[in-house]
Amino acid sequence: MDIALRPLLIEDAASIVAAEDDETVRWFSGGRSTVEGTRAYIGRLCEDAAAGSPKRAFGIWGDGECVGTIDYDPDVTDALDPGDVNISYGVAPWARGQGVASRAVVLLCEFLEGRDVGRRAAIRADTRNPASARVAQKAGFEELREARSTEEAGEDGVPVVFRVFVRPFAGQRQSCAS
Template identity: 40%
Template sequence: MPEILRLSDGTVTLSPLGLNDVDAHLAGEDDQLVRWLNGGPGTRAAVEAHVRRTLEHWATGGPVHTFGVRTEGILAGTIDVQFDQPYLVPGQVNLAYGLYPAWRGRGLATRAVRLACLHAAAVGANQAIIRVDPDNTPSAAVARRSGFTYVKRSRDEDGDRLDWYVRHLTASIRQRPQS
């Protein structure tokens, strides 16, 4: 298991997803999450399989660290810290995040991204990437508010346009977050 399993800034807490989060995730999923993050509506079987994979990644040091974004003790969304992706160079991680509708617009995604950067730095990453569809302006705004800088537009393996935002994970953010 990675050294850091729970991170908090006092408002947002990141902790690994568990099977007890399946119902909350299914209840929170909406058209925006399906469009920008999930790739299709979730089913109980698919979400359970996904959570089992994420737990396996945590147990084995796998390439994706998936956190539940929690506030007020409630699952408000998810964030992935993705290592070893084909479009990354050594030392980079990709962040992918989404909040459920009831929790958007409160600054929680920005807080979650900042915490995820602390986690990435603590496990050795030196740069975080957020790739955003140019039409997903709320996600791009989260990247900018979280200290990321726009660097380029590219196309992914499916030909979809993606704007790349980058944040260097310097020694100043390599401090240990609250656990």
């Protein structure tokens, strides 16, 4: 499958909602999406970007079809170090297991490497989500540590524990221990 990233457009809302399932809701969005709500979310992202917010979101396109979304946010600090840029992604159920998420993460890292956004990409994989950890590893990230969230809790109210994976940007290559 040929994978490409494209900034989200309001007209992508229906495709994004169609790509969502229970796993997407659980690990990525946190709630069921609607076309109207997704349009509003994309509109807010555009307004925030115009106001200087560094968060950006993209559609993941596979062979011309929306198969998920991916975003980056350098303002996320929970379980991360200064200079880390958090990456989050969700892939449609029919596109999982085909390397789509890891390819999208690599493409986003390549995009970020040419910009002054941070010093390394980071993926916070919930310890209950081994698929997310596999994506990070396949995309060339190294595991840094496990960290208890100070902001997110599971369905049982217990703080989420993340496996934190990092990938330094080009020109920033160094040991994860530094």
